[in-house]
Amino acid sequence: MSQLYAEGTPIADERAPDGPIETRWDRRRFAARLVNPANKRRLTVIVVGTGLAGGSAAATLGELGYRVESFCYQDSPRRAHSIAAQGGINAAKNYRNDGDSVHRLFYDTVKGGDFRSRESNVHRLAQISTEIIDQCVAQGVPFAREYGGLLDTRSFGGAQVSRTFYARGQTGQQLLLGAYQALARQISAGTVRMHPRTEMLDLIVVDGRARGVVVRDLVTGEVTSHLADAVVLATGGYGNAFYLSTNAKGCNTSAIWRAHRRGALFANPCYTQIHPTCIPVSGEHQSKLTLMSESLRNDGRVWVPVLAGDDRPAGEIPDAERDYYLERMYPSFGNLVPRDIASRAAKHVCDEGRGVGPGGLGVYLDFADAIARLGRPAVEAKYGNLFEMYQRITGEDPYAVPMRIYPAVHYTMGGLWVDYDLRSTIPGLFVIGEANFSDHGANRLGASALMQGLADGYFLLPNTIGDYLVDGPFDAVDPAHQAVADVESEVRGRIKALLMVDGDRTVDSFHRELGQLMWEHCGMERTDAGLRKALAQIPALREEFWRRVKVPGEGAELNQSLEKAGRVADFLELAELMCLDALHRTESCGGHFRAESQTPDGEARRDDENFSYVAAWEHTGVGTPPVLHQEHLRFEHVTPSQRSYK
Amino acid sequence: MVRLWRSTVGKKAVMAVSGAGLLLYVIAHMLANLKIFFGARSLDGYGHWLRELAAPVFGYEGVVWIARAGLLACVLLHMTTAIQLARRARAARPIGYRHRRPVQGSYSARTMRWGGVLIALFVVYHVLDITAGVVNPNGVPGQDYRNVTASFGRWYVAVFYMLAVTALGFHIRHGMWSAFQSLGISTAKRRRALRAIALGVAVVITAGFLSVPIAVLTGVLT
Amino acid sequence: MRLTLRIWRQRGTSDAGELVTYPMDDVSPDMSFLEMLDVLNEELILRGEEPVAFDHDCREGICGMCGLMINGVAHGPERATTACQLHMRHFADGDTVTIEPWRARPFPVVRDLVVDRSAFDRIIESGGYISAPTGSAPDAHAVPVPKPDADTAFEAAACIGCGACVAACPNGSAMLFTAAKATHLGLLPQGQPERYSRAEAMVRTHDELGFGGCTNTGECTAVCPKGIPLDTIGRLNSDLLRGALRS
């Protein structure tokens, strides 16, 4: 394996304070130097992304008095992918008095992440979680309430306490609109300048500091540079490397990948979360996958026929010939086992040829028992909107026939490496939200991504960025500076190159092929042989892409094929690193399941001795072996243990 | 107030209030018209009584002129705002759709503007006909009964009146509920009730007005 | 299924556009409407023609990015459904489907079916928020909100900003969008201090941007993918008038 990558020097999170974990954040805040209020007006910060992380950060920085330049590729900041989050947001409010506490949320998150995250970060996240709810309520986020007028909570994703705040099935939407409205307030106050329909294509580094971005106006096609004292990336996850995922179509890796190419380390790229309850693929034309809320597993029973190839309609299969495999394999948790376990189990039964529906890629999620037990009205009250959504998409009535579900790529725990202050390894480049490698370790718990995005944007970054900016304003960069001109011309060159290939395959056809490859070899279950195969095929596909892709139209106009082409080109580079990371981590942990590392009864087996570290990769060039830097993880408050759900 | 007048919502409020004034007049007028069924003396006497009303204070026809001034103000405000809003709407969609299908499909809502114009034309004719007597075969101001029966003696005039009155019914059906909505009185709970009331009022008014030309055409009134 | 598509093609804002006819032979009833356009675009690209530009992102009916006038109805024939959630099984073999962009002066066509809806952002920027500073909020339980109010506020807050209301309104009015936000914030105790000034500012901006006035025709609610109710507009009117009478 050694010829595939090089071992570099270990790295450490130097800004995280030591000492009692409860006061680390306080002490860090106190130690951080403050920017003189009058100086803030002279400091410019670029924030790329307007999701929960970027939107809240831009609004807060603007309110603090910085000059903010905000970018997103959609036509409005309100449409960032965060809008699609359904389930809810965790917070250790303990409003129910059911035993929750900051420490319990901290503990659950570290354990849920399969002991591959930092204690300091996660504890801070749990502390901040309560303030997020206060903040959002003050902004007018219409969370669900009880008849007494107080906030309602539910338990989510297998948590034993009820700590998830929600707004029907549209929590992400409501939280994002809250952040968007705060942003709109700053835009009208003139502190934030918004650049919608503008895509970041590269990072400008001058004298070792991140000083700006090169962007393309998606309407006119114009390529320009924006310069600032610091750059914040909040561009979301890269699940679309798999082509089919629950992410929005435009989600991409370009911003963080380009920053990686300019020197930022990329951490744990292989950590991907696969969600068990999505609507299965219906055909070649499929463009994305739709998530069905996890809550369905509270009442639905998952099964497949006992016999492979049994293609009778569900209703004609007698109970004795059905395999309720989750209940059989995990008698105590049954249908409620965590996401990764449920997903893998579904894959196994389908691999055995027992899958249902077109292509045999699906399992039943059956509500017949629930309807018989609770009555149809009760089931309708609980899940009515989800059933409707299912029917709309599949044309089948889930009250009459069981739903069909299948796992799908959902979230990426990996991302750019950041320290406690959310600084990447390029000075002046901060990374927040799903774009950083985050606090979720090897597996994210339900309802924790929204929490992390808002914690980063409203509370953490605005506090930590000052310690960097206090040394600014940095020397003004002349727009004609060589470093700026070089990046700009590289970007232009790449656009031109994409347009010039004029081959015979569409961008989507490459993306689909890459996605299949990744799903097969770097998906729910990974093997040494499979990953090596992928590592051989991806460079070949990349080479073919640059030889055969066809991008119609011109650069100086709205050109959606060109946008896609740029994104897919970056995925083609990232995918290789994902596979390499998966290959080098020969243990199983969280969402990363290596077939070679399992217990006798088929469960994931961690290898704490050799892999209790964050893998932070350094770029050395496309197709040349990257350098691995390890950040070792220490556990003082939670003792790593084997997860078990039997 | 100037700001309010400038805003589209303010204009709608003006339209609603003036429309309400017109509506009150129309209701009173419809009821008064029914006196025709009690004979010429009843109707003509009523007209006379109106003109004598509070004569010591305002002089003969004083109250009537005050009412006319109020009505005229309402009509002017109503029409001005209607025209302004219609022009705004045209400007808001300079390029139309090639293919367009209304979904909600309320006929009365879509005919408010042309219906209003029809009503306006009708009123002009009507005043020349009955009040001034210019286009009336009888044409003696004050002889309301004979003016009316003479006018409706010509079937095409009666039909024109009936058409106009039906248009008015449609206008009121949407207009009355719409006014509640414009003034912010209609809520989710009240909407059904208000819509039903508007429909009821529209039907009653239309029926009341229709009864006269029908009676003349069928020979009940001569 | 075989379909005949008539699609509005327009290169740029200042260009003239036209409807162009594209026959499609092999449409699966399981496709979403946008996937059907994807398939068309793949064919066009391979034929050396320019693909049809249309906006989309989440493809699950929540981001509000997609928006097409399908056979004269905003978001197509299914009620409470965005174009991305509309499936081809609602069309019949042999149908002709006309696809046009939203049309309103404040929504200029950018290209083909893509329009510029930034006017909506201007409306929100003019007051569609609660001025709550970050980092110093009172405890979330400090102010209870009656459940019915919270539910109604949520219903209005569900607006996805797609613009279908404007597209369908015979007056080109954005009153449903504006009212949804005013209602959402105006119903919550946190939104009270700015309630009347918010309504005034948002309506003023709405008018200045060149949207038409609402004359209560109700087409907007009928096509709204989130079923934003018409009484939000009544509520906005009431807030505006009350605010004006107060000052």
Ligand SMILES: Cc1cc2nc3c(=O)[nH]c(=O)nc-3n(C[C@H](O)[C@H](O)[C@H](O)COP(=O)(O)OP(=O)(O)OC[C@H]3O[C@@H](n4cnc5c(N)ncnc54)[C@H](O)[C@@H]3O)c2cc1C
């Ligand atoms: C269907 C679904 C349901 C989910 N449900 C939940 C849930 O219930 N609870 C939970 O906690 N989490 C949930 N998640 C996860 C969560 O929604 C995301 O992790 C989170 O919203 C990410 O927020 P973000 O701000 O980091 O990025 P995003 O919201 O993805 O925002 C990215 C921003 O970056 C911009 N951008 C991206 N690339 C560029 C570029 N190159 N140039 C310029 N701008 C760019 C985009 O325009 C956008 O504004 C769900 C995710 C999905 C897909």
Ligand code: HEM
């Ligand atoms: C078909 C039914 C109608 C009949 C029989 C009728 C009859 C009359 C009569 C007799 C008068 C004269 C009153 C007077 O001067 O003493 C009159 C006046 C008037 N009518 Fe009608 N009318 C009818 C319908 C309407 C309608 C539908 C409208 C309005 C929409 C209307 C508006 C008026 C007006 C504005 C006047 C003039 C009042 C004035 O300034 O003196 N009428 N009508």
Ligand code: HEM
């Ligand atoms: C003079 C001729 C008239 C014209 C040109 C006219 C025109 C209009 C128009 C264009 C509207 C707005 C329609 C809409 O909401 O879409 C309207 C509303 C209305 N009209 Fe008229 N109208 C006229 C006469 C009348 C009369 C005689 C009445 C009384 C019965 C009346 C009562 C109303 C009411 C109550 C409304 C509703 C106001 C609102 O929507 O807020 N109108 N009218």
Ligand code: SF4
């Ligand atoms: S009110 Fe409805 S139609 Fe209008 S923008 Fe909002 S969701 Fe779309």
Ligand code: F3S
């Ligand atoms: S369709 Fe238009 S007229 Fe008003 S009620 Fe809706 S905005």
Ligand code: FES
């Ligand atoms: S693409 Fe997001 S709503 Fe249709």
